[in-house]
Amino acid sequence: MSSKFCNHFRSPPKIPEVIIPEDLVVNIALSTRHEINRAFANLRQIALGRDIKKFLIVIAGLWLLSILGSCCNFLTLFYIVFVVLHTVPVIYEKYEDQIDTYGEKGWIEVKKQYAVFDAKVLSKVPRGPLKDKKN
Incomplete structure (x- = not known):
């Protein structure tokens, strides 16, 4: 019985090959780059003070975050x-x-x-x- 058990585990396990398509990775990288550039453009608009509404929202959000951060x-x-x-x-x-x-x-x-x-x-x-x- 032990010889059958050993024979069963002597063969290497069959692990499937994983291949990630190149076009998928390129599309993910391009969309990520686009979103990052859009976020930088928004941050620039806020920092320049051109959109006062966004500027005030950011100030209020950071203020609330500082209040929460001081509590815990x-x-x-x-x-x-x-x-x-x-x-x-x-x-x-x-x-x-x-x-x-x-x-x-x-x-x-x-x-x-x-x-x-x-x-x-x-x-x-x-x-x-x-x-x-x-x-």
Whole structure:
């Protein structure tokens, strides 16, 4: 019986050959490069202050991130993000209609508040001409 067992394991295991097509890798690299360039273009627009709405959103996001970061350490923050990313889609699927209704109402209110902020504050900020330098 032991000789049959040994004979069974003497032959090398058959491992299938894995081949990744070149065109797939090239397409992934091209789309990744396109997305990175688009992100850099957005960051440039935000840094130049041309789109004040995006600029304010980035400031608010970084401010919220700093508040969360001061309340807990990185591991706790990572755990919270992990749990939220796994529960929010399930909750959204279950209550999609109600969430969309409240989201639309909230978005209308945000637009109203932004219009007031724009009229009272942003319209009074002096802006000089923006010129791009050609190298």
